[in-house]
Amino acid sequence: LKWDVKVDGKAVEILTVPSQLPPLFSGHFLTAFGLTAASVRGNSGSPKVEGTLTLSYKLNEEVHTQTSKVESLGVEYENLGLHRLAAKAQLLELVDMYSSLEGRGEEGKKEAEEVRQQIVDISVNANVIARFTTFVGVDPDKLATFGQGG
Numbered sequence: 001l002k003w004d005v006k007v008d009g010k011a012v013e014i015l016t017v018p019s020q021l022p023p024l025f026s027g028h029f030l031t032a033f034g035l036t037a038a039s040v041r042g043n044s045g046s047p048k049v050e051g052t053l054t055l056s057y058k059l060n061e062e063v064h065t066q067t068s069k070v071e072s073l074g075v076e077y078e079n080l081g082l083h084r085l086a087a088k089a090q091l092l093e094l095v096d097m098y099s100s101l102e103g104r105g106e107e108g109k110k111e112a113e114e115v116r117q118q119i120v121d122i123s124v125n126a127n128v129i130a131r132f133t134t135f136v137g138v139d140p141d142k143l144a145t146f147g148q149g150g
Helices: 081-102 105-126 140-147
Strands: 002-007 015-017 033-035 049-059 062-071
Touching (some): 015 081, 033 081
């Protein structure tokens, strides 16, 4: 995927999630997201987004391209389902990365902590549970009642 997108007339960097697109076969679909930094949004309300997205692929050893127009939607709500879905996709990728870094021992510890913090930040900001933001609460009164057979 190649993004050529401007927000309020300024070129922005787009993070594609998943970062590595899997193979795609006939009859199947692929969902990918393009994320911008939160700092891209200005103080003037909804930013104006415009540009193109180009998908290049190989079919029978022949390269094909498809281009789609990218533009703003007239929606002003936060924490929409689509945003949360994009966050979940990014979290899955980051949790995999964290697990592989954690498996390296001391060598990957610092980088794993940075990825862990990214996971927490995205989870909290998007209101989506993740490995490090899930908590279980226990009511001690109910626990005592349960322990007494009641």
